[in-house]
Amino acid sequence: xxxxxxxxxxxxxxxxxxxxxxxxxxxxxxxxxxxxxxxxxxxxxxxxxxxxxxxxxxxxxxxxxxxxxxxxxxxxxxxxxxxxxxxxxxxxxxxxxxxxxxxxxxxxxxxxxxxxxxxxxxxxxxxxxxxxxxxxxxxxxxxxxxxxxxxxxxxxxxxxxxxxxxxxxxxxxxxxxxxxxxxxxxxxxxxxxxxxxxxxxxxxxxxxxxxxxxxxxxxxxxxxxxxxxxxx
Numbered sequence: 038x039x040x041x042x043x044x045x046x047x048x049x050x051x052x053x054x055x056x057x058x059x060x061x062x063x064x065x066x067x068x069x070x071x072x073x074x075x076x077x078x079x080x081x082x083x084x085x086x087x088x089x090x091x092x093x094x095x096x097x098x099x100x101x102x103x104x105x106x107x108x109x110x111x112x113x114x115x116x117x118x119x120x121x122x123x124x125x126x127x128x129x130x131x132x133x134x135x136x137x138x139x140x141x142x143x144x145x146x147x148x149x150x151x152x153x154x155x156x157x158x159x160x161x162x163x164x165x166x167x168x169x170x171x172x173x174x175x176x177x178x179x180x181x182x183x184x185x186x187x188x189x190x191x192x193x194x195x196x197x198x199x200x201x202x203x204x205x206x207x208x209x210x211x212x213x214x215x216x217x218x219x220x221x222x223x224x225x226x227x228x229x230x231x232x233x234x235x236x237x238x239x240x241x242x243x244x245x246x247x248x249x250x251x252x253x254x255x256x257x258x259x260x261x262x263x264x265x266x267x268x269x
Contacts, residue, residue: 042073042104047159047186051132054180054195055080056155058128062087062121064142065134069097069110076109081128084110087120117142118149126152132193136163140170147174151198155179159193165210171196172203172210181213183227190227207255208262215266225267232263 044052048071055061055075061084063072072084086097094112101110113120118129126149131139139160143150150156156176160167171178171194181194192213212231215224235256242249 040104042070042077042100044070044074045186047184047189047191048074048132050182050184051130051157051159051193052078052080054157054193055130056128057081058154059083060085060125060127062118062125062127062129064117064129064131065089065093065138066097066112067093067133069100069112071130071132072110073100073104073106076106077104082109085121085125086110086112087117088112088114089116090114116145118146121149123149123152126150127154129153129156130158131156132159133161136160136165136167140167143174144170151175154197156196157193158196159191161191164192164213165207168194168205168210168213172205174198175200175202177201177203178214183213183224185223185226190223190230208259211259212263228263228267232260232267235260235263 052071052074057080059082061072061075061081063069063084064087066072066086066088069086072086075081076084086094086101088094088097091114094114097112101107101112118126129150131142139158140163158167175198176196177199179195179197181192183190183192194213239253239256242253
């Protein structure tokens with residue numbers, strides 16, 4: 038009897054966003070939980086668990102054997118999408134990586150990234166850098182949102198290349214487009230926390246008499262925008 042692979046909250050929500058397909062390439066796979074879950078639940082036919090470091094892949098191999106999916110999930114060590122052939126570009130996931138790393142991976146293998154049917158991204162940080170690059174390089178946001186795992190909030194976005202260059206403002210780059218996903222209690226909690234963080238930063242600069250007029254103006258605009266969303 039096959040044992041189902043458990044997923045932490047941040048990956049469980051991502052799994053629900055995965056498109057069905059022939060191949061899932063999970064970049065920065067770590068323990069390979071998402072690829073294992075995807076094949077066990079028949080979201081994809083097979084998966085490739087990719088990582089640039091050997092120790093995570095060793096953990097991944099242990100789990101692949103543990104959950105009896107050795108015939109459906111393989112491990113590859115290498116940098117980003119470089120380990121994949123063009124024929125293996127289908128559904129791509131990148132979770133638990135820094136935003137700058139994700140941007141670099143997509144930039145270095147841009148032609149491959151363009152061919153993906155969907156790319157699911159969950160950066161640990163620098164979300165604005167990721168969104169700005171995606172918009173400038175012709176990727177359309179299919180859906181996006183925010184999730185909470187323990188005390189941490191993670192933004193995720195699902196994109197696909199369509200070649201259309203888009204301009205997005207600073208607020209959208211940092212926080213996304215809320216009309217594209219269900220406005221739920223997690224988003225409300227996250228936005229409240231963000232508003233409080235910005236207010237505290239403003240007050241701290243004022244108390245220390247630090248003059249950053251442009252930063253303060255931007256923070257005030259963001260706070261006003263967030264408060265408008267919280268009132269909806």
